[in-house]
Amino acid sequence: MPIPVLRRLLCAGALLLPAAACWGETWPERDWASRPVAPSAALSEFETYAFPARDDGTRQGIRSDAVVVIRDGELIYERYAGPTKASTPHLTWSMSKSLLATTLGVAYGEGRFKLDEPVAQYYPAFQGHPSVKLGHLLNWASGLAWQEDYEYAPLRSSVVAMLYTRGRGDMARFVAEHPLDAVPGTRFRYSSGDSNVLAAALKQMVGVQAYADYPWQAVFQPLGITSAVWERDASGTFVGSSYAYMTARDLARVGLLMQRGGRWGQQQLLPKAWVEFNLTPFANYQADPAKPGEAVPGGHWWLNRHLAKADKPWADAPESTFAALGHWGQGLYVLPEQKLVVVRYADDRDKTYQHNEFLKRALAAFAAPEVQP
């Protein structure tokens, strides 16, 4: 008897299989189902790029800490380097922003806010900026005069001041004190400040009591994520811009959720409209011709989309690729057509690492032959 028929009979009959299996899909339970890829030339080329000899003294070059690859819900590859292990809750840096978006997505599904509502409705410190809407923050288009540069302009960097000095006690309030220098919703300017205002707005959306547990209750527990840490500022607001941690295997669960359109098992955890918003390029985004590899901003996720005046940023990856990206080389790449999720944790201190080269080799090594682009 063919397997699908057998499966359908078992599902219809005595519920002998878990619900997920009835859909013909593999989902992680306590851990991932594992089906390691066989060694190949493409795999060695991938490893040559991702895991060159590592020097913690000079900190030069590509320094992957972890790579985990999921294909169609099964773990097909993982490797760790440096001090990072399978059990290490690694810093996600700015991938936290996309985790915040996922958390907000659940709140959105619960009807707790709408994208076109003013931020000030949920975060009173924003009363001085009544025209900034929640959707603007999610597109990093608040219009606030913000300087994101870290290491190259530490003196005037808004993000360094927010995380370490003048803003650290109450990061969202520090952001709110910035003036506007563009009309909200018209200009993309990547800002960790915008993300932390969203993290503060979530407090009023779900209530102060529920807030501290909300990311766990809304996202981590339903996905079976057990390693998450999310640091807060002194006012109790999650540092939504920068300070979420989890193991590479756990982060891959968020990737699978997004790969499957916001659905986890039979539950539509994120509304389809929310995922669609995440994956829609910000309408007023203008690609910088001087930076051709820069990913396209969506709703707190990064997209490999071709635009009217610019080619897709990662030429060798399919246009449907999207990612959560963070400082020092962090990446959670989702390739829905190839059913691939790739987590990369790293400690890249220079600009050697290239998303496109990594993805090109990952596709050659991990995509099933029939769906190689």
Added chain:
Amino acid sequence: MIRRHPLRLALALIAVVLATLAWHNRAHLQAFPDIIGAYSAKEYCSCRYVMDNPAPYCAGYVKQWLPLTRFLDDSTNKRVTAEGLGRSHSARWLDVRQGCQLE
């Protein structure tokens, strides 16, 4: 006088420009010395007590071009203190979900 001391005039002009820049950036300048201590304390604390990496690795992980003048990792209380440019900052591990926070 100006003709006789062009260098003095140039220096005076530079001083005025620097003073103006300093005034304009006073909030940034005042906070600047705090960065190294606060950054080192916070990121070492998280490296060590959230990510559970070995202490020597974390010391290298937070190393910057500016040296620290004092560093203390109080492993009993999971509290990290770092001093640089004359300013001292501490970060403390709170619990398994909240990780570290600057004090």
